[in-house]
Amino acid sequence: MSYGRIEVVTGHDEAEAELSLEVGSASANGVGRSPHHVHIEPPRGWISLGLRDLWEYRELAYFLVWRDIKVRYKQTALGAAWAVIQPFFTMVVFSLFFGRLAKIPSDGIPYPVFSYAGLLPWTFFSNALTQSSDSLVSSANLIRKVFFPRLVIPIASVLAGVVDFALAFLMLLFLLGYYRIAPTAHVIWLIPFFALAMTTALGVGLWLAALNVKFRDVRYVVPFIAQIWMFITPIAYPSSLLHEPWKTLYGLNPMAGVVEGFRWALLGSHTTPGSMIFASAGASAAILIGGIFYFRRMEKTFADTV
Amino acid sequence: MNDVAIRAEGLSKEYLVGHRQRYQTLRESIVKLITSPKHLRRPRRKATRDQDDRMWAVKDATFEIKAGEVIGVVGRNGAGKSTLLKLLSRITDPTEGSADIYGRVGSLLEVGTGFHNELTGRENVLLNGAILGMKRFEIQKQFDNIVAFAEVERFIDMPVKHYSSGMYLRLAFAVAAHLEPDTLLVDEVLAVGDMAFQKRCLGKMNDVAKQGRTVLFVSHNMGAVRALCERGLVIDRGQIVHQGPIGESIARYYQLTDTTSTHGSALPATGSTRFGTVKLEGRESSTVDQSESMEVSVDLRIADEISGLTLLCLLVDMQQRTVFHLREDSSSFASRKSWKGVHTIRLTVPPMWLEPGMYSLYFKALLQGQTTSGRHVSDSLNIDISGSASGWGAVLTPRATWEIRETGE
Numbered sequence: 001m002s003y004g005r006i007e008v009v010t011g012h013d014e015a016e017a018e019l020s021l022e023v024g025s026a027s028a029n030g031v032g033r034s035p036h037h038v039h040i041e042p043p044r045g046w047i048s049l050g051l052r053d054l055w056e057y058r059e060l061a062y063f064l065v066w067r068d069i070k071v072r073y074k075q076t077a078l079g080a081a082w083a084v085i086q087p088f089f090t091m092v093v094f095s096l097f098f099g100r101l102a103k104i105p106s107d108g109i110p111y112p113v114f115s116y117a118g119l120l121p122w123t124f125f126s127n128a129l130t131q132s133s134d135s136l137v138s139s140a141n142l143i144r145k146v147f148f149p150r151l152v153i154p155i156a157s158v159l160a161g162v163v164d165f166a167l168a169f170l171m172l173l174f175l176l177g178y179y180r181i182a183p184t185a186h187v188i189w190l191i192p193f194f195a196l197a198m199t200t201a202l203g204v205g206l207w208l209a210a211l212n213v214k215f216r217d218v219r220y221v222v223p224f225i226a227q228i229w230m231f232i233t234p235i236a237y238p239s240s241l242l243h244e245p246w247k248t249l250y251g252l253n254p255m256a257g258v259v260e261g262f263r264w265a266l267l268g269s270h271t272t273p274g275s276m277i278f279a280s281a282g283a284s285a286a287i288l289i290g291g292i293f294y295f296r297r298m299e300k301t302f303a304d305t306v
Numbered sequence: 307m308n309d310v311a312i313r314a315e316g317l318s319k320e321y322l323v324g325h326r327q328r329y330q331t332l333r334e335s336i337v338k339l340i341t342s343p344k345h346l347r348r349p350r351r352k353a354t355r356d357q358d359d360r361m362w363a364v365k366d367a368t369f370e371i372k373a374g375e376v377i378g379v380v381g382r383n384g385a386g387k388s389t390l391l392k393l394l395s396r397i398t399d400p401t402e403g404s405a406d407i408y409g410r411v412g413s414l415l416e417v418g419t420g421f422h423n424e425l426t427g428r429e430n431v432l433l434n435g436a437i438l439g440m441k442r443f444e445i446q447k448q449f450d451n452i453v454a455f456a457e458v459e460r461f462i463d464m465p466v467k468h469y470s471s472g473m474y475l476r477l478a479f480a481v482a483a484h485l486e487p488d489t490l491l492v493d494e495v496l497a498v499g500d501m502a503f504q505k506r507c508l509g510k511m512n513d514v515a516k517q518g519r520t521v522l523f524v525s526h527n528m529g530a531v532r533a534l535c536e537r538g539l540v541i542d543r544g545q546i547v548h549q550g551p552i553g554e555s556i557a558r559y560y561q562l563t564d565t566t567s568t569h570g571s572a573l574p575a576t577g578s579t580r581f582g583t584v585k586l587e588g589r590e591s592s593t594v595d596q597s598e599s600m601e602v603s604v605d606l607r608i609a610d611e612i613s614g615l616t617l618l619c620l621l622v623d624m625q626q627r628t629v630f631h632l633r634e635d636s637s638s639f640a641s642r643k644s645w646k647g648v649h650t651i652r653l654t655v656p657p658m659w660l661e662p663g664m665y666s667l668y669f670k671a672l673l674q675g676q677t678t679s680g681r682h683v684s685d686s687l688n689i690d691i692s693g694s695a696s697g698w699g700a701v702l703t704p705r706a707t708w709e710i711r712e713t714g715e
Contacts, residue, residue, distance in 0.1 A: 036488075038411065040317075040396060041404040063436040067422060067429075074424045074465075145419045146437055147396040303398040304321065 043300050050296060053149040060148055064156035068131075069163050083164035084171045087119040094119075098236045107238045109267050110179045113172075117266050118235035118259040120172055121197045124165040125255055126226045128198070131157040132205025133222050136213050140306045150299045151292070154209045158202045165194070172266070184268040193261035200254040200284040206291030210298040213306050234259055239276070251279030254287070309373040309408065311489050311520040312394065316403035317367040318544075319389050320360055363389040365544040366403070371522070373409070373488070376515040378535035378552055379524040380559045386544040387524045391415060391491045394522070409488025409520070412439060416493070418478030423467035427458055427477055430466055434481045448484040455510075456480035475503060483510045489520040508533065527624055528556050528690070529663040560592065560688050579609040581669060581684035587652070596693030596703065599656050604669050604684055607648045612675030615645065619653055621667045622686075629658075629665065629701065659704040660691045 073079040091112055098104045099111030106114035132154040136143065139153050176183065208225075212218035233255040242250055251257045257280020364386045371377055379387050392398045394405060395413035420437040421430050431452055435445035453462055456476040458469070466474055492511070508530055515521050515534055525531050531538070531552065538555025540548035540562070548558040582605030586592060594600050608615075614636040621629040632653070636645070651669065668686040696703045 036408065036410050038396065038407045039404065040393065040400060040407070042401055043399050059442055060436045060439075063433050067425065067433050070429065071422060071424050141416075142420050142437065144397065145416045146439075147413065148437075148439070300399045303392065 050149055050151070054151055054155075057148050057152050061152045061156045061159070064152065065159045068157060068160035072160075080163075080167055083167040087116065087123045087168050088171055090119055090123075091116040094236050104237050105241070107240055107263070107267075109181075109263070113175050113179050113181060113267060114238075114263070115236060116172055116175055117263050118233075120165070120168055121194065121258050121262050122230065122233060122235050122255065123168060124161050124194075125197050125201050125258070126230065127164065128158040128161040128201035129205055129208070129226060130222055131161065132202065133208030133212055133218060135205075136209045136302065136306060137216075137219075143302050143306050150302055151206075151295065154205050154295075155202065158198060158205060161201075176266070181267060183266055186265040186268065189261065189265040193258050193265060196254060196261070196281060196284055197258045199288045200258070203284060203288030203291040206295040207287070210291075210295045210302075213298065213302055229253075229255065232256075238263075244275075248275045248279050251276035252283045254280040254284035256280060257284075310370055310406075311373040311375070311409060312369075312371040312405065312407050312522070314367050314369050314394075314403065314405040317364060317390075317393055317400050317405050318362060318402040319364045319386075319393055319398065320401040321363050322360060362544045364393065364400075364541075367541075367546050368403075369539060369546060369549055371520060373520050374518045375537060376521045376523065376535045378531035378538040378555065379522060379541065380526075380528070380531060380538055380555060381541035382562060383526075385541045387541050388415070388493055389544075390541065391493050391522065391524055395491050407489065410439075411489045411491065412485040412487030413491040414438070414482045414485070414493065415491070417475060417482060421466060421474070421478060424465055426465050427453075427462040427469070430477070431481055434478065438482060438485055439487070440485060444486070452477075452480045452484050455483065472503065476506075479503075479507055479510075483507070483514070487519070489522070490514060491522045493524045494526065504530075527664075528559070529624070532556060557591075563688065579607060579673070579682060581606050581671070581682060584668060584684050584687035586687060586689065591690075592688055593690045593692050596659050596662060596691050597657050597705075599654060600689070601652065601654045602667060602687065603650055603652045605648055605650050606669075606671060606682075608645050608673070610646065610675060612645050612673045614674045616672040616674075617651060618670040618672070619667065620670070621665055621689075623701075624664050627701075629660065659693075659702050661700055661703055662691050662693045662695050665689045665691060 076082060078085070094115040095112045099106065099115070104111075135153045135157040136150070142148075142153075143150065208218055208222060232253055234250075239247055239250055239256060239260050257277045261277055261280075367390060379390065381387050389398075391413065392415070393400050394407065395411060395415070397413075397415075418434065420434055422433065425433065431449060432442075432445055435448075436442070440448075453459055456473070456479070458473050458477050461469065461473065466477070469477070511521070511523070511530075511534055521534075523531065523534060535552045537550065538548070538552045538559075539546055540555050540558045542562050547562075548555055584602060584604045586594070587601040587603050589600075602619075616636065617634045619630075619632045623629055666686040666688050669684040671682045673682070694703070
């Protein structure tokens with residue numbers, strides 16, 4: 001009760017249902033026997049994460065992801081090919097200018113594979129970031145007319161990028177084959193590293209999405225953030241240019257950890273990320289938790305301001 | 307059924323007028339943050355010092371609705387009806403008070419929320435169903451019924467951007483109509499589409515009501531409200547001013563609209579030349595049977611000398627269509643020396659065999675003169691036409707004589 005602005009009490013929580021009734025309203029005649037009971041009252045105090053509500057609406061999240069993917073592939077002429085074209089051509093340009101001309105070191109790995117392994121999670125991250133920060137504003141009509149946990153929207157827009165990532169990943173396998181690089185057993189670590197990219201994108205996306213409802217300036221800030229962030233992430237260059245303790249500190253940029261992690265897991269680059277990854281995971285968790293709380297705090301005003 | 311479906315206690319919602327419509331820019335916020343850092347910690351609404359900036363969209367709403375009741379929520383535009391539904395459907399949080407809702411709630415504040423033009427009819431049904439809170443197996447179970455109700459079987463795998471607006475609306479409504487919550491909150495969804503479609507929607511709503519669901523139905527269509535609802539809540543300026551049997555509620559609603567509604571330019575534009583109240587002569591209520599003639603009267607005070615005037619009387623239906631537009635020039639009345647003073651205008655309208663429903667009647671006067679010229683419009687009189695409906699959305703239902711005779715081999 002102390003945490004909740006709205007409580008959905010389902011059947012197996014009869015005791016709680018009665019409790020919230022006592023607190024919420026004075027008259028107690030005719031307590032409903034219906035399994036669902038919703039108590040509505042002004043938001044007060046600190047906010048819960050609302051994970052139970054979120055779980056109730058998991059199907060909606062699924063449908064929103066499905067819609068985003070369908071629409072994206074229906075509206076574009078090249079459809080799914082974009083998921084590969086974007087990182088591939090960036091890789092070509094990077095290889096030409098940074099690899100060939102600027103002769104940036106690549107930890108002994110062929111530069112195209114080196115940069116593509118970085119661009120792969122990066123492209124996912126930057127798309128997820130852009131989509132999720134715009135997600136609330138572009139779903140304004142839903143927010144004004146239908147109730148559901150608002151967290152569903154940015155989560156769905158991050159998840160929708162997974163398909164693109166999978167397609168771009170196939171391109172990576174092709175590159176690995178071309179350069180005859182066999183992935184090591186570390187490859188299993190890709191899953192947690194990808195999860196790290198997702199939580200980071202969601203964390204930042206939540207902050208920006210909630211801010212975007214209130215300040216429309218955010219729309220113009222996001223591309224700028226994405227650009228700067230790309231340069232401070234070791235995509236075109238290796239983080240082995242740095243020495244400890246600076247390298248661990250560099251890991252506070254969660255995407256630095258993700259990119260180096262990807263390279264390590266896929267290409268067996270000799271730079272084991274170690275402490276850098278811990279810094280990244282910590283930073284990412286902090287961003288995500290802060291983002292969820294900020295989002296939940298702002299959530300109550302979305303329908304009135306969006 | 308004596309269970310409570312909805313109980314509200316002092317439910318209130320306050321909006322910041324002005325701030326609500328405007329987006330804050332980052333620069334303003336930063337400036338505010340620097341000048342008074344407490345904004346960081348306090349919610350925005352407490353930060354305003356000015357009482358005038360605030361408006362109670364809903365104030366102190368206390369009511370109880372039993373399971374299975376069908377309630378009409380009526381009130382003028384901006385009275386707070388939609389805000390009340392938004393509060394009950396949890397789209398926005400109350401500022402004060404509380405409410406308890408028992409059972410699953412489905413809210414239908416708009417038809418076709420979340421429809422996407424690029425997706426096919428089939429895909430939109432799935433998506434929209436999920437948005438309205440249906441589980442996947444429920445949607446699949448109802449899918450064929452939905453498509454049949456909407457009559458779009460042939461087009462179901464076509465993107466809805468190629469649909470006609472009628473098909474689009476039918477499909478959107480069909481999804482919503484097959485929601486099966488315990489309590490349904492409906493806002494004015496019948497205000498869309500052509501008459502035939504509205505009839506279908508009403509019919510479906512009627513079915514829903516008969517299934518024993520609790521329905522909260524917001525509408526301006528008094529005909530629909532009267533047909534569907536047992537009880538009414540009348541809201542004015544955010545407050546519930548009446549709750550009771552639907553007939554009383556509708557009467558109360560008309561009292562509210564009668565005193566305040568005006569058409570076109572306001573009354574006191576030129577001195578004190580103005581209309582009095584439009585009255586239905588010889589009747590206690592505002593109900594007239596479609597077979598009866600009626601007599602309406604209105605007083606008109608003309609403050610200045612004029613050379614002549616034109617009188618108009620208009621009858622408008624609920625869709626704002628003009629049913630009649632009668633015009634009479636002063637030259638056709640008995641000639642007189644002066645028009646200055648108070649006149650009583652009487653108009654007798656023969657039986658019109660109108661389709662039953664709500665109509666509104668008002669007068670206009672166009673004055674010609676050297677010093678004053680202008681248009682004066684009376685308040686409108688709401689007339690409730692009773693009788694039997696054609697059921698096909700016709701304007702008139704005259705009693706015609708049919709004859710069929712064999713005239714050849």
